[in-house]
Amino acid sequence: MRILILGGDGYLGWPTAMHFAARGHEVWVVDNYLRRRMSLETSSEALLPSPNMQDRSALFEKLSGFQIRPIVGDLRSYEVMNSAFEQANPDAVIHYAEQPSAPYSMMGRDQARLTLQNNLDVTFNCIWAAIERNPGCHIITLATMGEYGTPNIDIEEGWIEISHRGRADRFLYPRAAGSLYHTTKILDTDLLWFYVRTYALQVTDLMQGPVYGLVTAESQASDQLLPNFHYDDIFGTVLNRFLVQAVVGAPLTVYGKGHQQRGYLNLVDTLRCVELAALTPPTAGELRIMNQFTEVFSVLALGEKVREAAADIGLEVKLEKIPNPRKEKEEHYYNPAHTGLTELGLKPTLLTQDRLVEMLRVVLRYSDRVDRRKIMPRVSWR
Amino acid sequence: MRILILGGDGYLGWPTAMHFAARGHEVWVVDNYLRRRMSLETSSEALLPSPNMQDRSALFEKLSGFQIRPIVGDLRSYEVMNSAFEQANPDAVIHYAEQPSAPYSMMGRDQARLTLQNNLDVTFNCIWAAIERNPGCHIITLATMGEYGTPNIDIEEGWIEISHRGRADRFLYPRAAGSLYHTTKILDTDLLWFYVRTYALQVTDLMQGPVYGLVTAESQASDQLLPNFHYDDIFGTVLNRFLVQAVVGAPLTVYGKGHQQRGYLNLVDTLRCVELAALTPPTAGELRIMNQFTEVFSVLALGEKVREAAADIGLEVKLEKIPNPRKEKEEHYYNPAHTGLTELGLKPTLLTQDRLVEMLRVVLRYSDRVDRRKIMPRVSWR
Numbered sequence: 138m139r140i141l142i143l144g145g146d147g148y149l150g151w152p153t154a155m156h157f158a159a160r161g162h163e164v165w166v167v168d169n170y171l172r173r174r175m176s177l178e179t180s181s182e183a184l185l186p187s188p189n190m191q192d193r194s195a196l197f198e199k200l201s202g203f204q205i206r207p208i209v210g211d212l213r214s215y216e217v218m219n220s221a222f223e224q225a226n227p228d229a230v231i232h233y234a235e236q237p238s239a240p241y242s243m244m245g246r247d248q249a250r251l252t253l254q255n256n257l258d259v260t261f262n263c264i265w266a267a268i269e270r271n272p273g274c275h276i277i278t279l280a281t282m283g284e285y286g287t288p289n290i291d292i293e294e295g296w297i298e299i300s301h302r303g304r305a306d307r308f309l310y311p312r313a314a315g316s317l318y319h320t321t322k323i324l325d326t327d328l329l330w331f332y333v334r335t336y337a338l339q340v341t342d343l344m345q346g347p348v349y350g351l352v353t354a355e356s357q358a359s360d361q362l363l364p365n366f367h368y369d370d371i372f373g374t375v376l377n378r379f380l381v382q383a384v385v386g387a388p389l390t391v392y393g394k395g396h397q398q399r400g401y402l403n404l405v406d407t408l409r410c411v412e413l414a415a416l417t418p419p420t421a422g423e424l425r426i427m428n429q430f431t432e433v434f435s436v437l438a439l440g441e442k443v444r445e446a447a448a449d450i451g452l453e454v455k456l457e458k459i460p461n462p463r464k465e466k467e468e469h470y471y472n473p474a475h476t477g478l479t480e481l482g483l484k485p486t487l488l489t490q491d492r493l494v495e496m497l498r499v500v501l502r503y504s505d506r507v508d509r510r511k512i513m514p515r516v517s518w519r
Numbered sequence: 520m521r522i523l524i525l526g527g528d529g530y531l532g533w534p535t536a537m538h539f540a541a542r543g544h545e546v547w548v549v550d551n552y553l554r555r556r557m558s559l560e561t562s563s564e565a566l567l568p569s570p571n572m573q574d575r576s577a578l579f580e581k582l583s584g585f586q587i588r589p590i591v592g593d594l595r596s597y598e599v600m601n602s603a604f605e606q607a608n609p610d611a612v613i614h615y616a617e618q619p620s621a622p623y624s625m626m627g628r629d630q631a632r633l634t635l636q637n638n639l640d641v642t643f644n645c646i647w648a649a650i651e652r653n654p655g656c657h658i659i660t661l662a663t664m665g666e667y668g669t670p671n672i673d674i675e676e677g678w679i680e681i682s683h684r685g686r687a688d689r690f691l692y693p694r695a696a697g698s699l700y701h702t703t704k705i706l707d708t709d710l711l712w713f714y715v716r717t718y719a720l721q722v723t724d725l726m727q728g729p730v731y732g733l734v735t736a737e738s739q740a741s742d743q744l745l746p747n748f749h750y751d752d753i754f755g756t757v758l759n760r761f762l763v764q765a766v767v768g769a770p771l772t773v774y775g776k777g778h779q780q781r782g783y784l785n786l787v788d789t790l791r792c793v794e795l796a797a798l799t800p801p802t803a804g805e806l807r808i809m810n811q812f813t814e815v816f817s818v819l820a821l822g823e824k825v826r827e828a829a830a831d832i833g834l835e836v837k838l839e840k841i842p843n844p845r846k847e848k849e850e851h852y853y854n855p856a857h858t859g860l861t862e863l864g865l866k867p868t869l870l871t872q873d874r875l876v877e878m879l880r881v882v883l884r885y886s887d888r889v890d891r892r893k894i895m896p897r898v899s900w901r
Contacts, residue, residue, distance in 0.1 A: 215628070246597070246647045253643060253710075254636075261635060265628045289688035290681060299672060299681055299693070304852070306671035311681070311690035313712070320713040324706045328635075330695070331702040335846055335900060464717055470686070518717060 138415065141225040142166045143212055143263065144233030145205075146173070146190050148364045148372075149279065149348065149407055153231060155355035155362065156408040157415075158203040165225040166190060167234070169211040171255065172365075172372070175241060181372050181511055183365035184381070184503055193362060200358040213255060218262040222270045229275040229415045230267070234259045235325075239283075239316035239463070240371050240516040249317050256321040257328070264332045275339045275418040277411060280326060282346045282400055282430060282473065283319035284312045287466050292473035295342065295426020315465045316518070330424050337422040341414045346430030349376035349488075350404035351499055364404070369511035370462075376401065376439055376488075380496055382512060383447040383454045384504045390513065393461030395437030398471040400430030403486040413481040427477035431485035446493035462517035520797065523607040524548045525594055525645065526615030527587075528555070528572050530746045530754075531661065531730065531789055535613060537737035537744065538790040539797075540585040547607040548572060549616070551593040553637065554747075554754070557623060563754050563893055565747035566763070566885055575744060582740040595637060600644040604652045611657040611797045612649070616641045617707075621665075621698035621845070622753050622898040631699050638703040639710070646714045657721045657800040659793060662708060664728045664782050664812060664855065665701035666694045669848050674855035677724065677808020697847045698900070712806050719804040723796045728812030731758035731870075732786035733881055746786070751893035752844075758783065758821055758870075762878055764894060765829040765836045766886045772895065775843030777819030780853040782812030785868040795863040809859035813867035828875035844899035 140157045144150040145166020158164045168190060176182050187193065190207035198204050208224065210217035212234050222230075235256040236242065242252040260278070267274055285292045288311070297310045309330060312323045326342055333340050356362040367373040368381035379389045402410075410429050419425040434442070440456045447454040461467065479485070486492070522539045526532040527548020540546045550572060558564050569575065572589035580586050590606065592599035594616050604612075617638040618624065624634040642660070649656055667674045670693070679692045691712060694705045708724055715722050738744040749755040750763035761771045784792075792811050801807035816824075822838045829836040843849065861867070868874070 246651070249647070250643065253639065257635065257639065257706075261632065265631070269628070288690070290683040290686045297681070297683065299679070299683075301672040301679065301681075304672045308670070308693035309695070311693055312709075313691070313716075317713065320709060323709050324639075327694075327702060327705050327709065331699060334695075 138228040139163045139225055140165070140415065141221060141227035141230045142233065143230065143259065144168055144235065145207070146170060147233050148367065150233040151193065152353045152356065152364045152404060153408055153411055154205050155197055156353065156412065158205050159201060159355050165206045165208060165221065167208045167210060167212060167217070167221045169209065171236065175236070176372060179241065179371050181367065181369040183367050184506055185360065185363060185366060187365050188361055196359060196361055201355065212262055213258040215262050215265070218266045219270065222266040227271065227274050229277060230263060231411055232260065232263055232276060232278045235321070236318065238372050239318045242316055242318035243518040244516050252318055253321055257324055260325045260328055264329065264338070267338055268336050272336070272338065275341065275415065277341045277343065277414050278325060278329065280322045280342050280344045281319055282344050282428060283314050284323050284326065284344060285310065285473070286313040286315060287469040287471060289470050294428045294474050294477050295344065315463060333424040334422060339419050339421055340424050341419055342424060342426045343410060343414060343429045344426060345407065346400035346402055347374040347376065348402055348404050348407050349374060350496060353405050353408060368507065370514045370516065375436060378512060379440060379443040380500045381507055383443050383452055383497060384500045385507045385509060387509055387512065388455045388457035389440045389443060391436055391440055391456055391458045392463060393458065394467040395440065395458060396435050396467050397465060398433050398435045398469070400428065400433050400473055400475065401488065402429065402431045406431055406483065406486050409483055410478050413478060413483060417481055428473055428475040429478060430475055432488060433471060442488065442493060446490050446497060449490065449494055450497060462514040462519060464519050520610040521545045521607055522547070522797065523603060523609035523612045524615065525612065525641065526550055526617065527589070528552060529615050530749065532615040533575065534735045534738065534746045534786060535790055535793055536587045537579055538735065538794065540587050541583060541737050547588045547590060547603065549590040549592060549594060549599070549603045551591065553618065557618070558754060561623065561753050563749065563751040565749050566888055567742070567745060567748060569747050570743055578741060578743055583737065594644060595640040597644050597647070600648045601652065604648040609653065609656050611659060612645060613793055614642065614645055614658060614660045617703070618700065620754050621700045624698055624700035625900040626898050634700055635703055639706055642707045642710055646711065646720070649720055650718050654718065654720065657723065657797065659723045659725065659796050660707060660711065662704045662724050662726045663701055664726050664810060665696050666705050666708065666726060667692065667855070668695040668697060669851040669853060671852050676810045676856050676859050677726065697845060715806040716804060721801050721803055722806050723801055724806060724808045725792060725796060725811045726808060727789065728782035728784055729756040729758065730784055730786050730789050731756060732878060735787050735790060750889065752896045752898065757818060760894060761822060761825040762882045763889055765825050765834055765879060766882045767889045767891060769891055769894060770837045770839035771822045771825060773818050773822055773838055773840045774845060775840070776849040777822065777840060778817050778849050779847060780815050780817045780851070782810065782815050782855055782857065783870065784811065784813045788813055788865065788868050791865055792860050795860060795865060799863055810855055810857040811860060812857055814870060815853060824870065824875060828872050828879060831872065831876055832879060844896040844901060846901050
């Protein structure tokens with residue numbers, strides 16, 4: 138297949154590019170290094186410096202023999218989007234090109250505006266490039282489980298049948314997110330759903346939980362091929378932050394009571410989920426939505442797991458509850474469905490003690506690079 | 520009260536400004552004449568040329584003694600929004616400043632982009648001006664019944680209690696609109712709801728049906744004070760178009776089967792609804808949603824009413840079904856609630872034969888100005 142990856146420099150975009158290339162697909166990646174600039178501006182750089190896309194692609198080709206074609210450009214410009222579609226003529230477009238940080242989106246007006254405009258403009262351009270150039274291509278968007286929030290009813294996969302006063306109909310599952318970033322993903326879904334049913338586009342919307350992990354099959358050839366790994370309060374996800382805290386002997390910072398439950402998944406499962414989606418496109422006019430996570434944990438349970446795994450390799454770790462910088466429910470019902478991707482063939486990579494130990498050992502190799510000042514929350518919207 | 524009206528040059532904005540000013544409120548209006556420019560560019564000018572805001576405000580003050588303070592500027596610029604809030608220091612902001620045409624939003628990529636960016640940016644700036652300058656002010660947004668689409672269950676006023684697998688919760692009523700314009704209103708609602716619950720803003724979202732009518736109490740002093748009245752396919756609403764067609768002896772063009780049902784209201788009721796909302800602000804952190812229409816008609820029934828009223832004054836009128844340029848259901852269930860505004864005190868101005876005749880007589884005075892080329896649909900997204 139011909140695969141165009143928007144946001145190909147990111148934590149997920151880059152390993153996705155290698156994953157598809159290593160399986161013989163023709164891969165193009167587009168990025169404007171927005172996340173690198175935001176990381177610099179917020180003093181939130183990743184654990185390891187990553188070579189730029191050209192250099193990483195060249196190294197990957199040298200080591201694996203597979204090619205990744207990089208395009209540097211801002212996809213908020215339709216000319217850039219159009220040119221990327223023209224070069225790649227994609228069977229599938231994988232859209233990661235969004236400002237991905239909830240805390241960043243809540244820092245202030247300018248950051249909120251950038252998040253809203255960047256995320257909506259890129260999605261809009263992607264939709265229109267598909268309409269104008271390539272209506273048969275399959276758009277795969279990476280959304281978030283955070284769109285649903287924490288309702289008091291079971292969370293279904295994107296859609297819900299509502300019975301009301303003796304009649305029934307099927308609707309997009311209602312959404313209510315906890316940050317502006319997550320809210321822009323709701324707007325993306327609304328926009329996609331309108332254009333899908335109006336112009337018979339083919340879209341898969343993957344509602345992803347927080348991802349953890351660093352190493353994938355393709356990055357084992359060189360640490361220079363590792364994805365950017367964030368452990369900071371702005372771009373880091375919670376389990377990655379816990380791993381770093383455990384390694385440097387800092388307490389694992391649990392926000393609030395720690396009873397917040399979320400559905401998590403390993404980075405390698407993200408790659409497999411996106412691949413499974415690409416291999417089985419939906420029909421024209423279908424917005425297929427799947428919930429992309431493998432296990433539900435509370436933040437506290439996640440911390441306990443890391444503590445136990447760390448003890449296994451002689452690291453003594455404490456949990457520390459700190460005031461929650463986020464506006465979110467700390468006690469809530471949580472029962473989200475997630476059968477769509479396993480039905481397509483996903484075999485979950487569960488968070489076992491062994492896998493945690495393995496991840497801790499990788500992070501240990503870079504423990505001298507950790508800047509502890511970047512860990513504690515610097516943005517609050519409580 | 521101190522009232523700031525965003526989009527004060529529009530079909531609804533201008534008569535709203537006069538309505539509040541004539542009741543002793545202090546009124547500021549802001550507009551960048553976007554609708555006038557789009558009308559010119561699409562050859563869709565209003566029936567009557569309107570003086571600009573400065574001239575209309577001066578005339579209104581001369582005739583009534585009440586002041587309207589005009590500000591010319593683009594509210595997509597935060598500086599303009601901030602300065603308007605600074606000058607007006609409003610108790611209530613009434614937000615009409617959106618690209619309001621469904622067909623315009625479906626003409627092509629550029630028009631879609633303008634609609635998306637304009638409508639979202641202005642709403643975003645309005646939210647942030649309230650957060651930063653005036654968190655106690657009441658934001659009243661004019662949304663649309665079109666956000667709901669035509670679901671197979673009763674339409675409630677903005678919210679719905681969903682029972683699902685033995686549990687229940689309250690959600691925003693699910694939305695699925697028929698044009699990009701209507702979809703941007705869904706995005707507005709999502710954005711407002713996020714910021715309302717995060718920063719305890721006070722917002723009323725009025726889900727309005729198609730408005731008809733021309734004359735209001737304040738415009739009777741001079742035809743120069745009439746709102747811009749569109750009968751064209753781009754900016755006109757269906758009943759206003761029928762009135763013009765009846766007057767010039769053109770058939771009333773019914774899109775498709777004409778069984779599409781919508782909730783309609785008279786322009787004078789729009790003014791009263793907005794006034795009632797302003798006089799009874801919601802509490803901090805509340806997104807109050809009310810459905811703003813007074814009667815439900817099918818397009819065919821509306822056409823029949825106009826035909827009968829026209830016959831009363833000797834005009835012979837025919838209905839003509841033409842291919843529907845819109846992608847919408849022509850047979851559907853429709854039972855929307857609308858008790859919120861009557862509970863606040865609205866006494867509906869119903870569409871009687873007498874009122875239709877009265878409107879036909881007003882339009883008759885300007886029948887020589889009608890350009891029949893502007894009536895038939897020029898944009899289709901079927």
